Every structure is written in C-alpha cells, then in structure tokens.
Amino acid sequence: MSVNEHSNITLLKEIAELLNEETDMIPMLKGALSKFLKGTNFKTGWIFFINDKGKRELIAHEELPEALQHNGCEHLKKGGCWCVSRYRNKELKKASNIIECQRIEAAIESKVGDNAGITHHATVPLQSGGERFGLLNVAKPNTVSYSEEELELLESVAFQMGSAIKRIYLTKQEQEMALVKERNRLARDLHDSVNQLLFSVTLTSRAGIEMSDQKDIKDTFRDIQQLTQAALTEMRALIWQLRPQGLESGLIEAIKAYADMLNLTLTVNVSGVLQFPSRVEETLFRVAQEALNNVRKHAETQIVEMFINVTATDILFVVKDGGRGFINDSKKALPSIGMQSIKDRVQALGGTADWVSEIGKGTELLIRIPY
Secondary structure, three states, X not given: OOHHHHHHHHHHHHHHHXXXXXXXXXXXXXXXXXXXXXXXXXXXXXXXXXXXXXXXXXXXXXXXXXXXXXXXXXXXHOOXXXXXXXXXXXXXXXOEEOOOOHHHHHHHHOOOOOOOOOOXXXXXXXXXXXXXXXXXXXXXXXXXXXXXXXXXXXXXXXXXXXXXXXXXXXXXXXXXXHHHHHHHHHHHHHHXXXXXXXXXXXXXXXHHHHHOOOHHHHHHHHHHHHHHHHHHHHHHHHHHHHOXXXXXXXXXXXXXXXXXXXXXXXXXXXXXXXXXXXHHHHHHHHHHHHHHHHHHHHHOOOEEEEEEEEOOOEEEEEEEEOOXXXXXXXXXXXXXXXXXXXXXXXXXXXXXXXXXXXXXXXEEEEEEEEO
C-alpha cells in the first residue's frame, strides 16, 4: 500500500467517525466537507440539496473564494449549471469533471472579488441506495480536470455522506413517529378521562336545573352548565390539536371538520393541485387550527373564508374573517401565543406569516411557504 493510499484510508476513517457522531444535518455536512478539504489538495467545496421538483438549496460550503462568497453566495444560488442539469435528468451517476461552470464564470465576469484561481470543479451526487439528496462539488486553483484517483476519493466521501444523510432522515422520521404516538396517547387519555368528566358535569347541571324550583339554584346550575360546555369545547379543540381526526381523508376535509366542531361557517377556495409532503400538510393543518381558534375566541364572527393557491414555487394560504379586528403593530410582539405559534411553524419551513387587520374591518392571515 502506498503512502497516499494509506492517507486516503485514514481520511475516510476520520470522516466516517465524524459523520457517525453528528446528529444535526448542516453541522455534520460542514464538518465532513472541512475535514475532506484539509486532508486533500482540494481547496473549496459546496453542497446542494435538490428536491424532487429539481429545486436546489445551497446547504453547506467551506473555504469559498471571495467571488463565490459575494452577497451571500448569490452566484452559487442562481443560474444554471451542467452538474445540476445532469443531476435533474438523472444522468449524473458518479464523480465527474465539469467542463465549465456557468455560476463560477458569472462570478468571475461580475468582478466582485478574487476567484482564487477557481475556474472548474468536480461534482458527485449524494445518494443512498435509490434515494438521491443532492450534489457535492469541490475544486482547487488553476485546475480544469481532476485525476481518476481524486474522483474515486470524492466518490467514496459522497457515499459516506449519502449514508449519513439517510440515517439522519430516518432518525428524524422515527422521532416524529414517536411524537405522533405520544400525542395520540395523550389525546386518548384526555378523551377518556377529562372529556368524559366534563360531559358528566354538563348532564348533572342540566338535571339540577330541572329538579329545582328556586331561581337562584337554577341560575347557578345554568352557569355551571355553560362554563362546563365551554370547557368541553376547549377540551375537544385540544384533543383535535393533539390528534388531527380526518387528515387521512385530505387536508381540506380535516380543516372543514375542525371548523364545524368550532361552530364556524367556513368557505374554502382552492386553486392548484394539493399534493404536499406530509410535513407541509400537517403544518398547514396546524396553522388552520390556530387561525380558526383565534376567530372563534376573538373575532366575534362565525364566518370565515380560506384561500389556498398552489403554484410551481409557492403555497399561498389565506384565512380571512370580517370580525372586529385588532391593532396590528409590526414593531411590537405578536398579541397571542397562537399567532406566535403560527409564525414559528411557518418559518420552520422557510415561509412567512403576516397579518393585516383593522378595528371593525376584520383580520386577514397571509401565509407563504416555498414549495
């Protein structure tokens, strides 16, 4: 075994250990990429994740030259490229030399900084079995073609990264399943215990009203019945939030059923095809729940409109009521925990949540999620 082969095996071992230890995706990829660059002649690298629709995201990069770092890596994030095109067409199977890179060329031509001699890069798909995740690109100065040995080493690292990405995705799925099971268990417990107790109190208070002839006693039992009925409605809404009933029948049907449970009259307008990943679908459902809860509690109206517009790049989700509205001051914190929850959920998917409201003229919630 040559010295170079021995050093490559040592490098792969160190990268494998790092990948196995990390549990967060981006720190894991940045760490592995950094270690790879330090152990080879490559000087810079970047990783794209590419979804099923071909939309790419710059997920990690290390030691980029000034020209490629300019303005938040704008030249890496925009424009076309041979490697991405070949990847989308499923023609990129292994580590390859790139004849030319339009993004690097655009960065050089724009004269926004030193390119450090980087003109061409090597590329390799990140995959595990039949699943593909994106691309690993690396480069070194004044090099237009990389050797077979360099490409083989790059392919080995990409294989390790692909396996680690798959492991993290599987771990996350297991965690989400465990969370769903726990929500279901808690929902069952609430339904079987607290929910049934509240229902029993409403029946008892109703009987008390009928059994007494004294007005004060009747009024007391009537107050108990109304308070208990309100608590029962709150409890049913909480159980719905823990375990969405009907989501398996479709997002729209689940939202309509939840609105019915809150005694709201909901009109839904849809344009585009509703075929969302499960995480996006659940987020939209949770957002709808919070929005409808806010209408029931604060808007003083039972009439709600909902609009869902799906384009090739975005989901626009709007909830509109003609209620009493509120003073919306963007400089102050959001006025309710529910509104902050909506914002947090949407931002977790890279989206935005905004409210337009005016006293006496209702409230409009506008959600935009990249798709």
